[in-house]
Each structure stands twice: as structure tokens, then as C-alpha cells.
Amino acid sequence: MKKKLLALSLAVLMMGTMLIGCGSKTSETTAKDTTKSEDTSKKDGELEKVTLQLKWLPQSQFMGYYVAAAKGYYKDEGIDIQILPGGSDIIPEQNVNNDVANIGVTWVSSLMTYQAQGYPLQEVAQVFQKSGMLLVSKKEKGINSPKDLAGKKVGNWFGGNEYELLALLSKYNLDKEKDLKLVQQDFTMDQLKEGSVDAASAMTYNEFGLLLEGGLKKEDLNVIDMNNENVAMMEDCLFVNSDWAAKHKDLLVRFLKASIKGWKDAVQDPEAAGKTVYDVDKSVSLDHQVYMAKEVAKLVAPQGFDTSKIGQIDMNAIKQTGDFLKKYNKDLAKEPVVDDTTFTSKYWEEATK
Incomplete structure (x- = not known):
């Protein structure tokens, strides 16, 4: 009987070790579902979970995050990153508002429409500096x-x-x-x-x-x-639920640090970044992902742009976006509010200092 109990104990111990080993391999993953994001509270020695909701399917439009994950930049900041792909039936603003994700990627005009409906959402970084x-x-x-x-x-x-x-x-x-x-x-x-x-x-x-x-x-x-015609509106940005951000300031700043580092690398070597994204989900050709990466780099860091300022928020460009949205979206619940409650640079400034 003692031998059977000893064997059973050893088996349980080995199973637990195997599960821990599997978990360590998935510390940086691209999630394939949109289940509710887990608690981000950190225990000693553990990575904190952060879930990022993309606006669309895995493609070089989002290369900075994939590069940061592949190179371990999130892990270096104590983060276990999950990158949720988007799609035609996925709305990043709703997923962040409903705690399916902690951070989202969307266009500024789209974010403003949800802010106007009362969603407590706040932009924290402007990744694209030009319209595409x-x-x-x-x-x-x-x-x-x-x-x-x-x-x-x-x-x-x-x-x-x-x-x-x-x-x-x-x-x-x-x-x-x-x-x-x-x-x-x-x-x-x-x-x-x-x-x-x-x-x-x-x-x-x-x-x-x-x-x-x-x-x-x-x-x-x-x-x-649209840039040359001076009618451009701001596109890809990072946003959060303002309440979540206030409670997880340090975590958000570390996420931004890692993401900005990934974007700097992607802009510097878009060909390698395109390959990184292609390896995530081979839904389109490698050539197209590389083409896309090279073009996205021009929007994130236009000619003459200081790459140390990747993610900075140009409030004049944000206000122009709000003005156009107010003028042409007749279904807008109310005028877009452009101030530090809806667009804030404080987390980005902390991440880049």
C-alpha cells in the first residue's frame, strides 16, 4: 500500500512539473480567442498578464508588438503578453471596455465615437503619425x-x-x-x-x-x-480603460516601454519585422507582409521623425480628427472631447524618459 501511495505521489509531482514547464513556454503568446482577460495581479517571481486587442488580423500593421514579443521585450519588463487578433466582428473598444482585453489598438476616429457614447476610454500613445x-x-x-x-x-x-x-x-x-x-x-x-x-x-x-x-x-x-491635402485623420493608436490605467500605472508604463522598443526595431529593419509577423500567421504572403512593414514604418516614423518619440500624441492632429468627425458623422452621440481625460501623454512620457 505504501509503495502505491509513493508511486501516486511521484506521478502527481511529475505532472505538476510538466504543467509548469508548458506554462513557461507560453509566456509570450498570440492568443487565438477573445475570452475574458485574466487578473493581472503579480505574485513574486511571476510575469504579469497583459492582453492586447488588435484592430485587425495579424499583419505588419501591428509589427511593433509582434517584434517586442518575439525579442522578449515584454518578458524583460515582467509582462506575459497575449496578442488577440481582430476581425470584422471584433470591436477593440468594446473588448477593452468589457475587460476582454487590457489595451487596444484602434483608429482615433473610432475611439472618439465610443468616447462620445460614454465609454471611459483613453488614448495613451499615437503609433501612426500620418494617415495611410x-x-x-x-x-x-x-x-x-x-x-x-x-x-x-x-x-x-x-x-x-x-x-x-x-x-x-x-x-x-x-x-x-x-x-x-x-x-x-x-x-x-x-x-x-x-x-x-x-x-x-x-x-x-x-x-x-x-x-x-x-x-x-x-x-x-x-x-x-490625404496628408498632402491636409484632410488626414489619425489612425492606429493605443488606448485603455482609464480606470484600469489608473490602477495599473506601472504595468501600463512597462507595456509602453516594451512596445516602443519593438516599434523602434521594426522601423529600423522592416524586412525582418515583416518576416516576424509572417511567422505568426501565414495568412498572406511573406512578400506582402514585408511590403506592408516597409510602408507602415513610414507612417510610424515619417522622414525626419525622431524615433525616440515613437508613440507621441500630436494634439493638433487629434483635434483635426475630432473636427472632421464632428462635421461628417451625423450619428455622433455628442461632440468629441479632446483633453487629458480622453487623450493623455503622461504614461508615454514616463515610458520614454
Whole structure:
């Protein structure tokens, strides 16, 4: 009987050791579900869990976080990171508000719409310093400037992605109902290729690359850049529930430190960063992930930008985004509030000092 008890005890001990070993291998993971995030409280010698909710599927748009995870930067800061992929049915603002995730990635205009509904959400870092939104047409369509959009079919994805386009039309006194036809756009760019739209919306780092990969050449295309037209709105940012941030200030600062370090590396070597993202989820080609990484780097650290300031919040750009949103989103619950309760640099300043 004693021998049986001893054998049973040894078996339990070995099973516990195996489970601990498995846990150590998953200290930095990309989560495949959106279950409620676990308690981030830290015990001696343990990593603190942080769950990051992305806006979209794993791609180089988010390369800084994947690089930071792959290189162990989160672990160095005492963090066990989980990166939750997004998708068309996942809303980062709701997941952060409902504690499914601790930190989220979204566009500023989208964040503002939820803040206007009373969600206690707060931006803590602005990762993209420029807009990636373009309006692209084939040269044969004769759209050499925005005023040439008159009488044309113009595509956009809508769902909150249309505000820069509406600002552009307003700048050139084009009525979206009378002077042209706005068309629901899919994500393939086939409508532009086939000619069912004359101009299509495209992100520099994704859809524009799809056109080039599909055989079109830059010299065959006319491009309207929202930045050059001064109608740009801020896109990818990091945000939190303000109550969670106040309770976990040190943890948030350490997360930002690791993330900024990952973004610096990604911007410096986007080819390697694209490969890192490709290895996470081989949903698109390696070439496309690398192309995307190189273009995203230009938005995170534009030419002449000091990379020590990656993630800084330009309040003038934020206010412009709020002004456009207020003007063109007729369903907005109330005017966007742009102050230190909704957009704060204090955590970023602590992380970068």
C-alpha cells in the first residue's frame, strides 16, 4: 500500500512539473480567442498578464508588438503578453471596455465615437503619425486632382473609414449626393481593376500594395494622399480603460516601454519585422507582409521623425480628427472631447524618459 501511495505521489509531482514547464513556454503568446482577460495581479517571481486587442488580423500593421514579443521585450519588463487578433466582428473598444482585453489598438476616429457614447476610454500613445489613406485611380480616368472626382464613381469601405474622403470632397466643394456617386467598396481592389469604380480608397500599406502585386504599375496610377491635402485623420493608436490605467500605472508604463522598443526595431529593419509577423500567421504572403512593414514604418516614423518619440500624441492632429468627425458623422452621440481625460501623454512620457 505504501509503495502505491509513493508511486501516486511521484506521478502527481511529475505532472505538476510538466504543467509548469508548458506554462513557461507560453509566456509570450498570440492568443487565438477573445475570452475574458485574466487578473493581472503579480505574485513574486511571476510575469504579469497583459492582453492586447488588435484592430485587425495579424499583419505588419501591428509589427511593433509582434517584434517586442518575439525579442522578449515584454518578458524583460515582467509582462506575459497575449496578442488577440481582430476581425470584422471584433470591436477593440468594446473588448477593452468589457475587460476582454487590457489595451487596444484602434483608429482615433473610432475611439472618439465610443468616447462620445460614454465609454471611459483613453488614448495613451499615437503609433501612426500620418494617415495611410489614399484615393487611387487609373490614369486613363483623368483624375489628376480631387476636383476631377466630379461625375465619377468613388469607392470607400464606409463603417467609419469615409470621413477623410468626405473632408476631401468638402474642401473641393463637391457634394457627395449630387456631384459624384459614392460606392460601397470591398477589400480586394477588384472594382478598380475591373472599372466598376473610377477611384478607390486604399491604405498605403495594404490595398495599394495589392494593386502593384496584381500587375499595375505606379506610373499607371494617380494617387491622392490625404496628408498632402491636409484632410488626414489619425489612425492606429493605443488606448485603455482609464480606470484600469489608473490602477495599473506601472504595468501600463512597462507595456509602453516594451512596445516602443519593438516599434523602434521594426522601423529600423522592416524586412525582418515583416518576416516576424509572417511567422505568426501565414495568412498572406511573406512578400506582402514585408511590403506592408516597409510602408507602415513610414507612417510610424515619417522622414525626419525622431524615433525616440515613437508613440507621441500630436494634439493638433487629434483635434483635426475630432473636427472632421464632428462635421461628417451625423450619428455622433455628442461632440468629441479632446483633453487629458480622453487623450493623455503622461504614461508615454514616463515610458520614454
